[in-house]
Amino acid sequence: MITQDSVQESQNNKKAKQNIEQRKAIPNRYRFIYPEFLPDPDPKYRNLLREKLERMDMLARRTHVAIPEFYVGSVLAVTYSEPHAPGKVNKFVGICIERKGSGLRATCVLRNMVNNQGIEVIYELYDPAIQKIECLRLERRLDSHLRYLRDAPAEYSTFPFDMEPEYLLEGASVPVNEIKVQLNPRPWLEKWERQELKGITELQLPERRIRKAKAAATPWEKYDLMKKYRETIPEEDQNEIFNEVHTKLHEVEITRHRQKHKRAFVRPQKTG
Amino acid sequence: MNQANVENLVNKLRYNVKPRRKFGNSDGPEGRLRKFQKTLTALIKYERLELNYRRADETRGYVDQLIFEAIRHGPEHKETMDLANFWILEKQLMHKLFKVLVPRYQNYTTSFTKLHKAPNIYPTIHYDRAILELRGNIYPSVEQYNQYEQNLLHNLLLNAAKKEFRMEKYKEIADNIKQ
Amino acid sequence: MLSPFAMLNVASRNISTSTPASQIIKLSRLRVVDNSEIGKKAMMEGRPPRCIHVYNKIGVGYIGDRILVAIRGEKKKGILVGLKQQQAPKVPKFDTNNLVLIDDNGTPLGTRIQVPIPHILRTKMKEKTHSKGADYTKLIAIASRFV
Numbered sequence: 001m002i003t004q005d006s007v008q009e010s011q012n013n014k015k016a017k018q019n020i021e022q023r024k025a026i027p028n029r030y031r032f033i034y035p036e037f038l039p040d041p042d043p044k045y046r047n048l049l050r051e052k053l054e055r056m057d058m059l060a061r062r063t064h065v066a067i068p069e070f071y072v073g074s075v076l077a078v079t080y081s082e083p084h085a086p087g088k089v090n091k092f093v094g095i096c097i098e099r100k101g102s103g104l105r106a107t108c109v110l111r112n113m114v115n116n117q118g119i120e121v122i123y124e125l126y127d128p129a130i131q132k133i134e135c136l137r138l139e140r141r142l143d144s145h146l147r148y149l150r151d152a153p154a155e156y157s158t159f160p161f162d163m164e165p166e167y168l169l170e171g172a173s174v175p176v177n178e179i180k181v182q183l184n185p186r187p188w189l190e191k192w193e194r195q196e197l198k199g200i201t202e203l204q205l206p207e208r209r210i211r212k213a214k215a216a217a218t219p220w221e222k223y224d225l226m227k228k229y230r231e232t233i234p235e236e237d238q239n240e241i242f243n244e245v246h247t248k249l250h251e252v253e254i255t256r257h258r259q260k261h262k263r264a265f266v267r268p269q270k271t272g
Numbered sequence: 273m274n275q276a277n278v279e280n281l282v283n284k285l286r287y288n289v290k291p292r293r294k295f296g297n298s299d300g301p302e303g304r305l306r307k308f309q310k311t312l313t314a315l316i317k318y319e320r321l322e323l324n325y326r327r328a329d330e331t332r333g334y335v336d337q338l339i340f341e342a343i344r345h346g347p348e349h350k351e352t353m354d355l356a357n358f359w360i361l362e363k364q365l366m367h368k369l370f371k372v373l374v375p376r377y378q379n380y381t382t383s384f385t386k387l388h389k390a391p392n393i394y395p396t397i398h399y400d401r402a403i404l405e406l407r408g409n410i411y412p413s414v415e416q417y418n419q420y421e422q423n424l425l426h427n428l429l430l431n432a433a434k435k436e437f438r439m440e441k442y443k444e445i446a447d448n449i450k451q
Numbered sequence: 452m453l454s455p456f457a458m459l460n461v462a463s464r465n466i467s468t469s470t471p472a473s474q475i476i477k478l479s480r481l482r483v484v485d486n487s488e489i490g491k492k493a494m495m496e497g498r499p500p501r502c503i504h505v506y507n508k509i510g511v512g513y514i515g516d517r518i519l520v521a522i523r524g525e526k527k528k529g530i531l532v533g534l535k536q537q538q539a540p541k542v543p544k545f546d547t548n549n550l551v552l553i554d555d556n557g558t559p560l561g562t563r564i565q566v567p568i569p570h571i572l573r574t575k576m577k578e579k580t581h582s583k584g585a586d587y588t589k590l591i592a593i594a595s596r597f598v
Contacts, residue, residue: 031278038276043291080541084570085597092543092598102275107540117533117566118546119598127540144279150546220302223358225337226330230292233276234284 026242033069034249035099036106036125037241038233054103055241059248061126066256067133072096073141073177075159076110078123079132092121093136093161097146111149113158118150136165139177142198151188152181152200167260283340285333286383293330308334311404313361315385316368319409322390325400332385332404334359339384342374376408383407388414473535473548475502475512481520481550484532485561485593490552493522500527500550514542515575520550527552527560530576530590532568543569543598557585559593568594 031038037058039051061067070076074096082090094110097120101107106125111118123130136159149157156179168174180201183192193203193213205213221227233241297303311331315321321328338359345352347370360366377384390401403414421427475481479502483490493500500522505512512518512531520529533549545566552560557580568591576587 035275035278038278040274041276042274082541082570084572084574090570090598100275106275114567114598115565115596117549119567120544120546121542121598122538122540122544124540129541218301220305220358223355224301224305225341225355226292226333228277228280229282229285229289229333229337231274231277232280232282235281236284238281 026239026246030242030246030249031238032071034242034245036102037245038102038238039241040102041231041233051103052244055245057104058126059245059252061128062249062252065130065132066252067125068135068138068256069174070096070108070135070138071140071174072099072144072146073139074135075137075163076108077132077134077136077163078110078121078130079134080123080127081129081131089131091161093159093163094119094121095146095149095157095159097149097157111146111157113154114161116154118154118157120150134165136163138166138168139175141177141179146199147190148181148183148192148197148200151183151190151192153184156181282337283344285336286381287332287336287385287387289333290329293326295327295330309359309361312338312359313365315404315406316360316365316373317362320403320405320411320414322401322403325387325389325402328387328402328404332383332387335406336384339369339373339377342369343378346370346374373406380407386414475505475516475518475531475534475536475548476510477502477504479512479548481529481531482547483522483529483552484549484564484566485551485559486563486565487552487560489523489525489527490561496523498523500529514538514569515572515579517553517579518550520552522552528555529553530587532564532572532590533566542571543567551590553587553590555585557587557589559590562593564590564594567596567598570597573597 037055039046075093076096077091077093079089079091081088092110092112094112096108097111098109099106100109101124104124104126107122108125109120109122111120113119125133179199181199182201183203185204191213192200193205193209194216295304295307297307299306307327308331311321311323311327312335315331315335338355341352341355347353356366356369357363360369373384384407386405386407388403388405390403392399392401405411405414480499481502482499483494490500500520502512502518503521503526504519506517506519513536514531514534516531518529518531520527529550529552531548532551533543533545533547535545535548538544549566551564554560573591576591580587
């Protein structure tokens with residue numbers, strides 16, 4: 001019995017060591033950059049084979065179309081084939097207000113104001129009709145979604161269609177835009193006061209609404225460990241998934257990096 | 273389809289996690305957690321409990337996750353301390369969590385708890401009962417090894433040997449009668 | 452004193468039927484986005500047109516559908532050119548329910564549309580136009596911008 005235990009223990013130690021090594025190889029930021037590689041945590045929708053096939057398809061798509069790193073709050077430009085347009089190509093620029101879905105169904109919602117008319121378009125990131133996705137301004141916001149821009153003045157979601165891409169310095173971390181949005185007066189589309197949003201200024205609310213928000217608050221939810229567990233993918237599973245796609249993603253990243261350098265490099269012109 | 277929430281990292285639970293169970297409670301989800309608070313505190317105090325199966329299985333995840341958090345961040349981490357403060361109702365047990373349980377489970381590769389099915393008490397209790405225990409406790413094992421189990425290999429061999437011996441004896445007796 | 456049911460009826464006249472689910476049904480308020488005289492006046496007054504009929508068999512208006520509206524005491528036809536409702540991927544969702552007024556032949560009453568029009572409307576309008584029937588493609592011609 002004792003020998004068996006010791007053997008098992010040594011094996012386990014080996015496993016633990018392997019885990020640590022894997023963790024070193026996979027950058028911690030991957031789960032933020034590529035959240036769609038993680039499957040839906042709901043066990044109803046889990047299917048290991050389907051997830052694996054989807055990941056392969058996603059990688060294949062990524063080698064053709066560069067899907068850049070972006071977050072909620074980044075400004076994106078999407079060029080896609082539009083069979084209804086005269087040139088069969090269309091481009092939309094807007095701020096990403098929401099990221100949803102996992103696997104091949106991952107979507108982002110872009111919002112912009114055109115001629116003082118708020119417009120939102122949902123794009124599926126792995127849609128074969130998409131020709132190019134550019135990140136014009138890479139930054140994050142304080143909240144996990146920016147749906148409240150629908151109830152904010154036009155200036156917060158207006159971006160010119162001919163916006164120039166802004167490049168970040170080499171190795172710089174993604175800046176967090178700590179802007180506080182002043183919302184329009186009520187009525188609103190959602191009950192923003194109940195969502196614990198950090199990116200909006202203090203809301204002017206009547207007494208009754210404050211009382212109701214307080215009654216509907218769920219302060220115990222941050223202690224609900226199993227709720228947290230059930231809405232995420234555990235670290236070990238994340239490592240396994242990213243181990244599988246890491247090399248390919250890294251390759252794609254490097255090639256894109258090289259192209260970017262080419263773009264940034266300006267050939268000196270002869271003068272005189 | 274949802275996206276996984278990547279803000280906080282959690283460790284994988286080392287048992288088969290069932291979907292979320294509902295417990296009838298007039299206080300809603302808050303009252304639900306209060307039930308688990310009591311069970312969790314009692315489990316850390318006594319290390320072995322007998323209770324209803326559903327409640328035991330549901331509490332198990334909370335116990336494991338709390339110990340995982342304690343191992344991951346330690347007592348200096350403010351949020352972990354807050355968590356422990358919420359979950360452990362008797363405050364002297366906080367020391368037990370960080371000073372006894374964390375060192376005990378540091379190198380475990382199995383779940384920190386063990387769940388056994390227990391017989392329900394006829395006719396008073398109709399629910400499935402269970403025994404929930406922390407691994408590595410001082411009590412004798414719940415699972416008792418029955419060495420007289422028919423299908424165990426050594427018992428099979430012994431039975432075969434006995435039978436053979438008996439057959440030989442019968443043969444001898446038969447030979448003696450003939451002579 | 453009115454009966455409770457009558458009171459409910461009176462109260463319901465002042466509520467918006469275009470809830471955030473935003474289906475265009477009968478009595479939904481809409482926004483006229485062309486520069487037709489009647490449309491401009493109605494919008495300026497703060498009494499935007501109301502849908503009184505949807506010309507399809509579902510009773511719910513989707514993008515490109517023809518509807519009948521009550522505007523300044525008159526009945527006019529119009530085409531839905533932008534909806535608040537959740538749309539399919541790559542189809543824009545607008546912050547308001549936009550309407551362009553047309554007459555029976557499909558000719559728009561205005562001469563210009565001030566807001567962007569979704570590209571998908573080109574195909575939809577072409578599909579709805581039949582030779583000898585109303586010609587809806589004129590609406591596309593007066594659009595200022597497509598998204």
